Amino acid sequence: MKLKALGLFFGIAFLFGCSPKPPQANTALSLKQVMEWVIDPNADVVWDSVKSISNIKGTTEIYPRTDAQWEAVRNSAATLVEAGNLLMIEGRAKEGDQWIEYSKRLSRTAEIALKAAQDKNKDALFDAGGKIYNACKACHDKYADFDK
Numbered sequence: 001m002k003l004k005a006l007g008l009f010f011g012i013a014f015l016f017g018c019s020p021k022p023p024q025a026n027t028a029l030s031l032k033q034v035m036e037w038v039i040d041p042n043a044d045v046v047w048d049s050v051k052s053i054s055n056i057k058g059t060t061e062i063y064p065r066t067d068a069q070w071e072a073v074r075n076s077a078a079t080l081v082e083a084g085n086l087l088m089i090e091g092r093a094k095e096g097d098q099w100i101e102y103s104k105r106l107s108r109t110a111e112i113a114l115k116a117a118q119d120k121n122k123d124a125l126f127d128a129g130g131k132i133y134n135a136c137k138a139c140h141d142k143y144a145d146f147d148k
């Protein structure tokens with residue numbers, strides 16, 4: 001009987017929408033700081049992880065080889081997945097549906113890099129780097145005044 005009454009109470013509470021408000025996120029970092037201190041350094045880890053360097057002695061292929069190196073890339077890719085969420089929080093998100101789209105695109109492309117790092121697949125990691133770059137660029141073209 002008591003349980004039924006409680007159920008009824010929550011049912012009514014739900015109907016009238018008295019659900020708790022989402023907690024206020026900390027936006028002490030400006031958008032530019034999130035870009036320069038959180039997103040950019042982690043994107044660099046992903047982009048620098050697979051490349052080839054040519055000089056007079058020949059070509060050197062750079063890619064993660066040890067478990068620790070793969071984990072470092074994985075961690076940065078994971079940070080970029082979450083960074084997409086950071087861009088969508090209230091107080092940081094800019095106007096327009098496209099902002100949300102571009103933020104999600106960053107998370108989505110970073111997820112591909114994350115999977116590649118988990119699979120230790122350097123070719124997939126390289127391709128994912130390109131996809132991440134295009135995600136950055138798409139948003140900058142629309143919302144920032146550089147990169148044009």
Ligand code: HEC
Binds near residue numbers: 102
């Ligand atoms: C959802 C939109 C969005 C995405 C996605 C995004 N950026 Fe940005 N970024 C911006 C905006 C807007 C600014 C300008 C911020 C300002 O100046 O206040 C900016 C600024 C920057 C800056 C500072 C540049 C400068 O000279 O002021 C860097 C660096 C940067 N972004 C890197 C990146 C990288 C790397 C990625 C992808 C891994 C990325 N951003 C993804 C919107 C985005």
